[in-house]
Amino acid sequence: MQKQAIFQSKLLPYALVAPQLAIVLIFFYWPALQAVIQSFLLQDAFGLSTSFVWFDNYVELFRDPAYFESILRTFFFSFAIAVSSLSFALLLAVMADKPLRGSTLYRTLLIWPYAVAPPVVGVLWIFMLHPSLGVISRYLRAAGIDWNPLLDGDQAASLIILAAAWKQISYNFLFFLAGLQAIPKSVLEAAAIDGARPMRRFWTVTFPLLSPTIFFLLVVNIVYAFFDTFGIIDTMTRGGPGKSTETLVYKVYSDGLLGGNLGSSAAQSVVLMIMVIVLTGIQFRFVERKVTY
Amino acid sequence: MANVTLRNVRKTYPGGFEAIKGVNVDVGDGQFCVLVGPSGCGKSTLLRMVAGLETVTGGEIDIGGRVVNQVEPADRDIAMVFQNYALYPHMSVYNNMAYGLRNRGMAEAEIKTRVEEAARVLELSPMLERKPRQLSGGQRQRVAMGRAIVRQPKVFLFDEPLSNLDAKLRIAMRVEIRKLQRRLNTTSIYVTHDQLEAMTLADILVVMNGGQVEQVGNPLAIYEKPATTFVASFIGAPPMNLMSTRPEEIRSQLAGSAAADAGILGIRPEDFVITDQTPAGGVALPLTVEAIERVGAETFVYGSREQEEQHVAATPGELPPGEIIVRIPGTEAPAIGARIRVAAVRQKLHLFSGDGRKRLEA
Numbered sequence: 156m157q158k159q160a161i162f163q164s165k166l167l168p169y170a171l172v173a174p175q176l177a178i179v180l181i182f183f184y185w186p187a188l189q190a191v192i193q194s195f196l197l198q199d200a201f202g203l204s205t206s207f208v209w210f211d212n213y214v215e216l217f218r219d220p221a222y223f224e225s226i227l228r229t230f231f232f233s234f235a236i237a238v239s240s241l242s243f244a245l246l247l248a249v250m251a252d253k254p255l256r257g258s259t260l261y262r263t264l265l266i267w268p269y270a271v272a273p274p275v276v277g278v279l280w281i282f283m284l285h286p287s288l289g290v291i292s293r294y295l296r297a298a299g300i301d302w303n304p305l306l307d308g309d310q311a312a313s314l315i316i317l318a319a320a321w322k323q324i325s326y327n328f329l330f331f332l333a334g335l336q337a338i339p340k341s342v343l344e345a346a347a348i349d350g351a352r353p354m355r356r357f358w359t360v361t362f363p364l365l366s367p368t369i370f371f372l373l374v375v376n377i378v379y380a381f382f383d384t385f386g387i388i389d390t391m392t393r394g395g396p397g398k399s400t401e402t403l404v405y406k407v408y409s410d411g412l413l414g415g416n417l418g419s420s421a422a423q424s425v426v427l428m429i430m431v432i433v434l435t436g437i438q439f440r441f442v443e444r445k446v447t448y
Numbered sequence: 449m450a451n452v453t454l455r456n457v458r459k460t461y462p463g464g465f466e467a468i469k470g471v472n473v474d475v476g477d478g479q480f481c482v483l484v485g486p487s488g489c490g491k492s493t494l495l496r497m498v499a500g501l502e503t504v505t506g507g508e509i510d511i512g513g514r515v516v517n518q519v520e521p522a523d524r525d526i527a528m529v530f531q532n533y534a535l536y537p538h539m540s541v542y543n544n545m546a547y548g549l550r551n552r553g554m555a556e557a558e559i560k561t562r563v564e565e566a567a568r569v570l571e572l573s574p575m576l577e578r579k580p581r582q583l584s585g586g587q588r589q590r591v592a593m594g595r596a597i598v599r600q601p602k603v604f605l606f607d608e609p610l611s612n613l614d615a616k617l618r619i620a621m622r623v624e625i626r627k628l629q630r631r632l633n634t635t636s637i638y639v640t641h642d643q644l645e646a647m648t649l650a651d652i653l654v655v656m657n658g659g660q661v662e663q664v665g666n667p668l669a670i671y672e673k674p675a676t677t678f679v680a681s682f683i684g685a686p687p688m689n690l691m692s693t694r695p696e697e698i699r700s701q702l703a704g705s706a707a708a709d710a711g712i713l714g715i716r717p718e719d720f721v722i723t724d725q726t727p728a729g730g731v732a733l734p735l736t737v738e739a740i741e742r743v744g745a746e747t748f749v750y751g752s753r754e755q756e757e758q759h760v761a762a763t764p765g766e767l768p769p770g771e772i773i774v775r776i777p778g779t780e781a782p783a784i785g786a787r788i789r790v791a792a793v794r795q796k797l798h799l800f801s802g803d804g805r806k807r808l809e810a
Contacts, residue, residue, distance in 0.1 A: 341530045341532055344501050345535075347522060350551035359547070360536060366538075
């Protein structure tokens with residue numbers, strides 16, 4: 156068997172890869188390059204003149220306490236979203252792993268939320284928890300809780316975390332279920348005979364054996380919380396009230412498109428780009444090594 | 449130390465499939481019981497029911513005088529060695545063995561003594577800190593054994609523990625298991641599909657087929673007097689030659705009261721001798737040699753019956769005219785295509801009813 160493909164024309168192989176290359180170049184490299192160039196430029200408020208300012212945008216960015224607040228907020232959001240969606244998904248997966256009737260049905264149902272687009276998730280939750288429209292809000296208020304995420308920053312933040320975590324549960328669930336099914340049944344049976352009760356069995360056998368899956372999902376969830384929550388934030392709070400739900404990605408958007416500060420916005424995108432490269436690098440390294448126990 | 453008694457044990461799956469159809473076995477204290485049978489005969493299911501990993505849908509399982517049908521596996525005081533060893537991949541060899549003791553709240557000092565003693569017996573001492581994936585198949589097997597013996601349980605359960613090892617190691621481990629069991633004198637139940645393993649290990653042999661017990665007893669007694677044609681062909685390798693008694697060639701040679709009812713005649717390959725004489729009351733068959741296997745100590749002769757039988761098996765259990773296997777000393781070897789005559793004495797004939805379910809005494 157020949158491994159190398161042989162083409163009659165020298166141009167054909169290039170023609171075959173061209174569409175893919177064009178997409179990557181046009182939709183990724185070109186905008187990324189633009190962002191890097193833009194981050195070294197300063198534009199006046201009316202967009203009439205542009206000057207080259209070297210690293211001024213970056214210096215200003217890192218001197219701005221609001222940027223650090225946004226970084227901290229993003230880390231907190233990521234952590235909260237990752238932990239809550241991972242733990243809840245693991246709970247569901249452990250339950251769904253039991254051989255019960257109709258398991259295919261409820262497994263399918265548990266995976267469905269993943270198909271919902273982030274902005275739709277935002278709208279969905281706002282309908283339930285909007286202070287004046289929300290169904291659940293009425294009960295919360297009836298229960299004596301002063302629920303108003305449009306004014307209360309902490310409540311707004313928890314709302315975002317709730318919606319973002321909910322959407323990610325399906326994805327995590329799928330991986331956890333696969334991870335659980337990959338654990339040999341006889342190992343758990345051996346543990347049962349060895350006198351480990353279900354809870355102890357879970358923490359001493361199942362959980363350690365799932366650790367590669369957990370690590371992989373942790374990275375995926377952090378990346379998700381960093382970047383993919385834009386749609387949810389935009390439909391639910393628009394970064395407000397105040398700046399209490401403005402994450403790094405949302406700040407890029409609001410500073411650049413709403414605030415008109417394209418230079419700073421571009422510099423922020425470059426910083427984000429570096430962050431995502433680091434995260435992806437970590438993920439690849441560990442996913443390829445895979446076994447951590 | 450305990451005896452294990454199965455009283456009319458049954459297992460019916462929710463779909464209605466009956467995997468175990470009423471099994472009665474009594475394993476005495478310190479005895480080594482082997483469940484043997486072809487795959488799908490329910491032997492593993494039965495073992496898992498004793499372990500508590502499968503529910504019992506009928507009858508009673510009694511371990512040491514206590515009915516354990518509703519008792520959790522952890523509380524049955526048993527230890528099990530699995531076919532794939534089922535070691536905890538994230539734990540060291542030491543922790544694999546210590547796990548069951550820690551779960552029972554034993555003091556660390558006592559755990560250390562027991563694990564180190566087991567490791568010494570099983571020659572695992574230098575690898576206590578290794579992870580299972582750093583061990584060879586035979587070493588993993590020994591860790592699985594170690595995990596069972598440190599617990600000092602009432603009963604050992606073995607689920608085809610040697611089937612993942614290569615042939616040489618399998619024989620070595622078989623001897624090890626037997627020696628270990630003799631020394632610890634712990635009641636054991638062992639599942640295998642390998643009749644040689646079954647014969648060599650068992651104090652009591654339980655031959656199973658289709659969810660039922662075909663025969664229970666001492667392995668040699670079973671070998672000498674198989675109760676059914678299934679047992680006759682399953683125990684012993686190469687299997688017993690079974691032939692219909694209907695053809696005149698055989699019917700005329702079988703003179704006696706039992707022979708009149710017998711539908712099937714069985715003769716073990718080693719009970720044949722190549723001879724021109726017909727022993728009194730025995731059976732002689734002319735054969736054409738079809739193939740020969742020389743394995744050194746012995747020679748297997750595959751012959752076809754000379755008298756062409758036109759009669760095709762019509763009723764269930766009736767055997768079509770077939771090949772005959774003869775085992776002779778390794779020094780002899782007839783030529784292929786040669787016509788020989790083999791004979792067996794009266795005492796070596798096994799007679800069964802026509803459906804093969806009943807042994808008849810000649």
